[in-house]
Amino acid sequence: MPFKAITRTLGRTSLIYATIVAFLVLLYVLGALVMARAVASENLARRIGEETQKTLALSGSLLITVLDAETSQRGYLLAGEPEYLKPFSGKRAEFAQQLAALREQVRREEGAALYLESLDHVAQLSTRRFDLLDQSIAERDRNDIPAMLDLIKNGGGKAAMDGIRVEINALRAFEEERLAQAFARARSLQEKTAAALGFLLVVTFVTLIIAGTLVRHTIRAESEAQYAQKLRAERDRADLISRELSHRVKNLFAVIMSIVSTTGRAETDPREAARKIRERVQALARAHSLSGGQNAQHAARLEDLVNTIIQPYVPLGREVALSGPEIWLSADRVTPVGLILNELATNALKYGAWASPNGTLAISWAFDETRQGPDRVNGDKSAFRLEWQEKVPGGGVADPERQGFGTQMIELSAIQARAGVEKNWQDGGLDVVLRFEGDSPARD
Amino acid sequence: MSKVNGKRILVVEDEALLALDLRFALEDLGASVVGPCYRLATALSTAELGGIDAAVLDVDLAGETVFPVADLLRKADVPFVFHTGRLNPQTLAEIYQDAPVCPKPTDPETVARTLFALLEKRQATH
Numbered sequence: 001m002p003f004k005a006i007t008r009t010l011g012r013t014s015l016i017y018a019t020i021v022a023f024l025v026l027l028y029v030l031g032a033l034v035m036a037r038a039v040a041s042e043n044l045a046r047r048i049g050e051e052t053q054k055t056l057a058l059s060g061s062l063l064i065t066v067l068d069a070e071t072s073q074r075g076y077l078l079a080g081e082p083e084y085l086k087p088f089s090g091k092r093a094e095f096a097q098q099l100a101a102l103r104e105q106v107r108r109e110e111g112a113a114l115y116l117e118s119l120d121h122v123a124q125l126s127t128r129r130f131d132l133l134d135q136s137i138a139e140r141d142r143n144d145i146p147a148m149l150d151l152i153k154n155g156g157g158k159a160a161m162d163g164i165r166v167e168i169n170a171l172r173a174f175e176e177e178r179l180a181q182a183f184a185r186a187r188s189l190q191e192k193t194a195a196a197l198g199f200l201l202v203v204t205f206v207t208l209i210i211a212g213t214l215v216r217h218t219i220r221a222e223s224e225a226q227y228a229q230k231l232r233a234e235r236d237r238a239d240l241i242s243r244e245l246s247h248r249v250k251n252l253f254a255v256i257m258s259i260v261s262t263t264g265r266a267e268t269d270p271r272e273a274a275r276k277i278r279e280r281v282q283a284l285a286r287a288h289s290l291s292g293g294q295n296a297q298h299a300a301r302l303e304d305l306v307n308t309i310i311q312p313y314v315p316l317g318r319e320v321a322l323s324g325p326e327i328w329l330s331a332d333r334v335t336p337v338g339l340i341l342n343e344l345a346t347n348a349l350k351y352g353a354w355a356s357p358n359g360t361l362a363i364s365w366a367f368d369e370t371r372q373g374p375d376r377v378n379g380d381k382s383a384f385r386l387e388w389q390e391k392v393p394g395g396g397v398a399d400p401e402r403q404g405f406g407t408q409m410i411e412l413s414a415i416q417a418r419a420g421v422e423k424n425w426q427d428g429g430l431d432v433v434l435r436f437e438g439d440s441p442a443r444d
Numbered sequence: 445m446s447k448v449n450g451k452r453i454l455v456v457e458d459e460a461l462l463a464l465d466l467r468f469a470l471e472d473l474g475a476s477v478v479g480p481c482y483r484l485a486t487a488l489s490t491a492e493l494g495g496i497d498a499a500v501l502d503v504d505l506a507g508e509t510v511f512p513v514a515d516l517l518r519k520a521d522v523p524f525v526f527h528t529g530r531l532n533p534q535t536l537a538e539i540y541q542d543a544p545v546c547p548k549p550t551d552p553e554t555v556a557r558t559l560f561a562l563l564e565k566r567q568a569t570h
Contacts, residue, residue, distance in 0.1 A: 247504070250529030251459065254549035258465035261552065265468060332506050336460060412460035415482055 266405030287338025
């Protein structure tokens with residue numbers, strides 16, 4: 001059952017197609033997820049970068065502010081010029097402001113809460129540092145240099161400043177590490193994404209190749225199945241023709257057998273019997289070869305049949321007048337009409353027009369307008385007549401056969417060909433009219 | 445053969461020469477022939493008239509099949525033989541179990557003798 005095979009193949013193929021599509025969709029969804037993660041990670045890294053940048057900048061300016069204050073104080077202590085103190089004023093407030101901003105920044109940062117304590121420590125240390133700066137400036141104002149030097153040496157100012165540096169640098173180190181980690185993660189994800197996209201590309205390519213191969217296979221399977229179907233139809237047709245042909249051949253053998261037995265029955269002379277059998281079988285063969293053995297409504301032209309059957313009997317130098325329109329005979333009429341024409345021709349040769357030196361033969365046919373009856377309504381012109389007209393000046397030879405088997409054969413064949421026969425003697429010649437019924441359109 | 449003398453045999457055959465040959469063969473054996481009928485319509489009307497003792501039926505009649513005649517004869521209990529080149533004889537024998545099949549070409553004497561054998565068998569049993 002090739003048809004079943006096709007549907008089975010198609011079913012399997014479409015299942016494979018569906019699986020491939022589902023597989024690809026899944027892969028692309030995964031790819032999209034990986035990409036989204038990479039983008040999110042990059043965004044996070046950028047955000048962390050902005051935060052750490054800000055924290056680093058704030059902590060840097062905090063250190064600069066306290067160093068500015070120190071530089072200004074030292075200039076004043078060394079030179080005693082009030083000009084040097086100008087940058088000092090307001091540094092304490094500026095520092096406090098910057099520290100507050102840094103604190104706010106650090107408080108917002110993730111994982112940096114630990115450093116709020118450090119900033120508390122920085123606040124303490126800076127208060128002490130600024131107090132010492134103020135005191136040393138006050139000693140210098142009073143010109144008490146030894147007290148001033150003592151304060152610088154033993155006041156703990158350096159320790160406070162170092163403490164601030166340690167705390168701030170620790171914070172900065174943390175921030176830098178945090179930034180580095182975020183970017184490393186983003187970079188790693190980017191690399192993974194690139195790899196995933198590359199993999200996706202390769203898989204898509206391979207899948208497309210597989211799908212293409214499948215499509216090619218399916219098309220080939222389909223066309224093979226179609227070819228097989230066509231072949232089967234051809235074989236069935238050939239079988240039918242062969243059966244029909246076999247039937248025709250069997251029938252033909254039966255007809256030949258009956259020609260042999262009926263002719264043998266009618267003739268007493270074996271030579272004459274053999275000759276007649278041969279002529280009749282030949283007429284059968286010629287009629288058969290003309291219709292090609294086909295079972296058709298238009299199997300042979302009447303004119304062709306007349307020519308084919310009578311040609312072997314026409315004596316040298318004689319002409320037969322043929323006239324009539326194109327009329328086609330259906331397959332079932334070709335053989336009996338052929339046999340009738342054969343009988344008429346052999347009789348003409350033996351007793352009729354061709355037995356006398358001046359005899360003539362005219363064969364004419366026409367559609368029979370008078371015999372159309374009800375078929376005329378449908379414009380059916382298939383009723384027709386055939387006239388066989390012999391003229392023998394001075395009269396023909398007496399015809400012992402004409403009441404014999406030849407006549408019987410003509411009458412039987414006429415019935416088979418659905419025709420009526422009329423025979424007359426005119427001017428010493430035979431005149432035969434065959435009137436053929438119209439083919440009823442229902443019969444084919 | 446005396447038992448078949450004068451029996452009326454219907455001949456249905458669309459090939460004129462074959463019909464003639466069959467008629468000669470049947471008449472030689474002492475039967476009288478009804479027909480021959482060349483078409484289904486004439487065969488049916490002839491069979492309906494009755495007065496038939498047996499029949500020889502060609503299956504294919506110029507595009508029609510003889511089966512309506514066969515059914516009519518079977519109903520009237522008239523024996524018949526098929527004389528055909530068309531069907532597979534096995535199939536035909538399955539449908540009409542009592543009817544012998546003479547595949548074409550069978551010589552008419554054999555067809556006639558097959559039919560008469562059938563007639564004698566029936567006369568012996570009746």
